[in-house]
Amino acid sequence: MKKKCFVLMGYSGSGKTEIAKALEKYSYNILQSYTTRQPRYEGEYGHMFCTVDEYEQFERNGEVAAYSLIEGNHYFSTKEQIYNTPNLIYVCDPDGIKDLKEKITDIEFITIYIKVDKKTRMRRMHERGDSVDKILSRVTTDGIKFAKKRFDYQVINYEFDKAVKIIKNIIETENEQPLN
Numbered sequence: 001m002k003k004k005c006f007v008l009m010g011y012s013g014s015g016k017t018e019i020a021k022a023l024e025k026y027s028y029n030i031l032q033s034y035t036t037r038q039p040r041y042e043g044e045y046g047h048m049f050c051t052v053d054e055y056e057q058f059e060r061n062g063e064v065a066a067y068s069l070i071e072g073n074h075y076f077s078t079k080e081q082i083y084n085t086p087n088l089i090y091v092c093d094p095d096g097i098k099d100l101k102e103k104i105t106d107i108e109f110i111t112i113y114i115k116v117d118k119k120t121r122m123r124r125m126h127e128r129g130d131s132v133d134k135i136l137s138r139v140t141t142d143g144i145k146f147a148k149k150r151f152d153y154q155v156i157n158y159e160f161d162k163a164v165k166i167i168k169n170i171i172e173t174e175n176e177q178p179l180n
């Protein structure tokens with residue numbers, strides 16, 4: 001059986017990052033993707049921050065597994081991360097997922113789409129502290145990005161604990177063993 005990697009996808013504000021964090025208590029590891037954007041504050045968690053030169057070096061060496069350009073910044077993961085992280089949960093957009101499936105054929109990527117209506121997503125982004133400009137920009141670009149989405153499972157995230165439980169069940173079913 002191929003190794004399985006679980007990928008959470010969804011529009012901004014759908015809750016994929018919070019759900020991924022909740023899965024860490026079951027020994028799942030969230031992939032920290034690289035980005036060339038500046039950290040929002042010192043010590044920001046969630047990404048590996050690198051320079052454009054470093055990104056270009058990874059690209060030249062054929063090390064990039066999944067790539068996305070977001071607001072002029074490079075976001076990517078490396079093959080080393082994908083192969084060497086056990087119990088991997090990856091929050092990724094449709095562009096990145098397409099890359100992963102094309103470049104890494106010996107791992108099965110199980111995609112889980114987190115679905116929430118637009119009004120709720122915008123409210124959550126607002127409550128999270130995002131600016132109005134940023135919210136409108138993400139809603140528009142996400143609309144384009146997700147126009148041709150494909151996924152293996154769809155989970156609605158209005159009740160957080162329920163959504164996490166359903167995703168835990170999906171992982172257990174796919175792995176044919178319980179999560180501890």
Ligand SMILES: Nc1ncnc2c1ncn2[C@@H]1O[C@H](COP(=O)(O)OP(=O)(O)OP(=O)(O)O)[C@@H](O)[C@H]1O
Pocket residue numbers: 010011012013014015016017018019124125127128157158159160161
């Ligand atoms: N079921 C839920 N009910 C209420 N609030 C939620 C729920 N799920 C997530 N949230 C909250 O909504 C906000 C957005 O969630 P999160 O940051 O995980 O979204 P995201 O999909 O990762 O967005 P982005 O792509 O912009 O990073 C967070 O403040 C999170 O705590």
